[in-house]
Amino acid sequence: MLPCYHTVQGYGEHELIIQRSRFIAHIQRVETEEKAQEFIQEIKKRHKDATHNCSAYLIGENNHIQKANDDGEPSGTAGVPILEVLKKKELKDTAVVVTRYFGGIKLGAGGLIRAYGKATSEGISSTGVVERKLMKIIQTSIDYTFLGKVENELRSSSYQIKDIHYVDNVQIETYIDMGSTQLFIDWITDLTNGQGKIKEIGEVYLETLLSKNNEG
Structure with a gap:
């Protein structure tokens, strides 16, 4: 298990108009290829009348x-630019489908690459990006006489x-933090006089929201 990685917060979508074409980005966190394919098919079904439903995903x-x-x-003008954004942002377990409704103006190869990337x-x-950090769960069992002191200090x-x-x-x-176990144990031991x-x-991933743009 990775000690720390970045992924998207969950599902999100965002629309922009470029040269009269509508581009709708659909973003989803996925942890298996099967889930990624299900998500892509779901968007294709939802936008079956669209000109294109281009996609990419990065998992594992x-x-x-x-x-x-x-x-x-x-x-190379749609799927790859989408994938390159995922790589550049160093995201994992993320699938993207960009739906395009053609507006009558051709963008050319360079224009398409920029549009799908944007x-x-x-x-x-x-949608928002989160940091997932692997943490240990430490259980401390103490007598009730120590509760106020230990809880306040924590x-x-x-x-x-x-x-x-x-x-x-x-309890x-x-x-x-994975590297701070002994430091914590020593601290608690001192706090409770042994x-x-x-x-x-156990171990669990804790999520922290790093960034989210609520515009649009």
């Missing part, structure tokens, strides 16, 4: 699955509390 930790489709546009870039900005620190369970004792679950019972209970 090492981008080992990547496809581009021009859907009738001149070879539609993709603006579509991604509108909430004042850079650590993020996932959950608190009030059972026979108090506090905290997200910890009375806290600490164990790792």
Whole structure:
């Protein structure tokens, strides 16, 4: 599992007009090629009267699955420019379909490349990009007498509390950076005078929204 990577927040779409042609970018997070193909077919069905539904996707930790489709546009003028934007933005697990309704003015190869690239870039900005960071979940079991002190210290620190369970004792679950486990354990041990019972209970990706353009 990658320690950290960027992908899109979820589904989004964005439309722009270039030389009377409508370009509608549809963006979706996908984690398998099957899901990517389902998304592409869904958009094609939704816009079955469009002139073109060009697409590309980039999937996997090492981008080992990547496809581009021009859907009738001149070879290399649509699918590849879409894919290149995904690579340039270093996004993973992302599929894009750019729907075009021809407006009567031919753009030429260079114009098409720029148009599909711009539609993709603006579509991604509108959808939003997130950072997914792999975190450990550390459970700290303490006596209720330590609850106020430990919870206050945690909430004042850079650590993020996932959950608190009030059972026979108090179980506090905290997200910890992969490289900071021992530092956290030492800190909690000192905070509880060695009375806290600490164990790792899992790993999970935490998402942070990096950017989103709400215009359009």
